[in-house]
Amino acid sequence: MREKFQSDLDEIAGLLVDMADDVRAAMRRATSALLHSDAALAEDVIAGDDAIDARYHEVEERIYDVIALQAPVASDLRLVLTALHIAADLERMGDLADHVAKTxxxxxxxxxxxxxxxxVVREMGDVxxxxxxxxxxxxxRPDAEVAAELERDDDAMDNLHRQLLATVIGGDWTHSVETAVDMALLGRFYERYGDHAVNTSQHIIFLVTGEVEAGPKTPI
Amino acid sequence: MREKFQSDLDEIAGLLVDMADDVRAAMRRATSALLHSDAALAEDVIAGDDAIDARYHEVEERIYDVIALQAPVASDLRLVLTALHIAADLERMGDLADHVAKTxxxxxxxxxxxxxxxxVVREMGDVxxxxxxxxxxxxxRPDAEVAAELERDDDAMDNLHRQLLATVIGGDWTHSVETAVDMALLGRFYERYGDHAVNTSQHIIFLVTGEVEAGPKTPI
Known part of the structure; x- marks a missing residue:
């Protein structure tokens, strides 16, 4: 039973890797579409968000099955429910890539x-x-050091976000109000993507080690 | 066992009612602080968000206990996991009230x-x-008609959001770029609050009737 549960968890982790790869590609392509005014690429990212949502529901179903069939308790139950949080955060990261593509x-x-x-937008996309x-x-492959790096990456993201906003509202803005609004919202999409990535990493550390790295921020 | 499970579900629903009341009060007070430049009230809403987060974690723990102790399967498991989605959406609505208070x-x-x-901001707060x-x-008290009303309320919210943005970017903007950015972000906070409320209502209908009203939107 325990072995079956572990193999179920591994399978779920595999699905989560696929989701992470998908939401990574979505944001990379959305940023590229944004910087190169590539409408076809943007449309492609937007259309692809349905596949990310579908994968999220697939992961959810898989998790429900594991709980129903294996009836895990205590720390095992907590592990499998943590996977639900990770899937939800990744799905939301996909939404944010979709928002960038729409912009x-x-x-x-x-x-x-x-x-x-x-x-600055290219740098936010890179981070x-x-x-x-x-x-x-x-x-x-769990690695607490890499997970800790994500906190620093998020600090870099927050700094870029502040820099972007300072340019927009700094008093020397020469572009339209419309562009100011676009940039403020765009900055927020990247900043939220970073926040969800940090939450995800904290949940992953728990999922793979059973230990809480640091108090996860508000999960969503 | 079945009776115990039902009473557990009822207790969880009670905790969710408390959360809904809290995030309602938070947004109402945040809107009031915003429109009356009431710093003390805004600070109070911001300080109160910790209590909402704490309640969210309490609901989560309660749900974990029910799953671990009662080992619900099939539709019962689905019901109790739906409560997790509702709690997460409500927690996020609390965050959005916090963002309005910070603004x-x-x-x-x-x-x-x-x-x-x-x-228009007062109307968004009212909706x-x-x-x-x-x-x-x-x-x-489950009521599918009231749940359906939430979709229409959300349409009203979306219209107000569009109206707000049209004023900001319509070309007749006489205020600062900074104010334009504040208004765009503020509009988004209310609009997202409405989206989470609709998701919550769809999950509630499932929680209380076991029936899917309409395909829930992306849960978070």
Whole structure:
């Protein structure tokens, strides 16, 4: 029974790796669509969000089955329910990539991101990509050090977000109010993506070690 | 066993009613703090978010206990796991009220919301309050008609959100870029609050009737 449960958990972890890879690709492609005003790519990311949602429901069903069939208790139950939190956070990261892709379409064929902000947006996209790659890695092979790195990555993301907002509201803004609003919302999408990645990493550490690394932030 | 399970479910539903009442009060007070530049009230809402988070963790623990001790299967398991989704959505609604309260403090003692937008913000606050009140009501006494009303309330919220954004980016904006950004983010907080309320109502209908009303949107 215990062996079966462990193999079920491994299978669920495998599905979560797939989800992490999917939401990583979604945000990377959404950022690219945004910076290169690539409408076809943006449409593709938006269409792909349904597949991420479907995978989320698949993971949920798998978890329900394991609970129903194996009736895990105590720490085993907690482990499998933690996988539910991870799946929910990853699904939400997919939504945020979808929001970035939709923003990319907003002024097409004109670019959404003004020239002087492409640098900071590209950096936010890079940090998001790094964070999602680490989630996939620690889901495959637990590593508390890599999980701790995600906290630092998120600090970098928060700094970029502040930098972006400071440019928008700093008083030297030469672009339209519409562009200011787009940039503020866009900054928030990346910043939330980073927050969900940190929550996910804290849950993963618990899932793979059974130990709470640090108090997880609000899960969603 | 079945009776014990039902009484456990009822107890969990009671905790969820308390949470719904709390996140309703939080948003109502945050809106009031925002419109009356009431810093003390805003601080109070922000401090209160910890209590909402604590209650969320209490509900989670209670749900874990029920699963571990009663080992529900099939539809019973699904019911109790649905309560987890509801608690997570309500917790997130509390976060959004916290964000509104923080916005209220941003320019204190100057008002954040410009005179010409207080009407639409007040209406968004009213719709949010109506929606949260209905969640509390249908958690206490299931009513598919009231749950359906939440979808219409959310349409009203979306319309108000569009109206707010149209004013900000419509080209006649006379306030600062900073205020434009505040208003765009504020609009999003109310709009997301409404989305989570709709998700919650769909889960509640499932929790109390065991029937899926309509495909729930992405749960979080």
């Amino acid at each position: 990319a379409l907003r002024r097409h064929p004109a670019p959404v991101v003004p020239e002087d902000l492409t640098g 998001a990509d790094t964070m999602a790659a680490k989630l996939s890695a620690i889901l495959s | 209220a403090l941003r320019r204190h003692p100057a008002p954040v919301v410009p005179e010409d937008l207080t009407g 949010a309050d109506t929606m949260a009140a209905k969640l509390s009501a249908i958690l206490s």
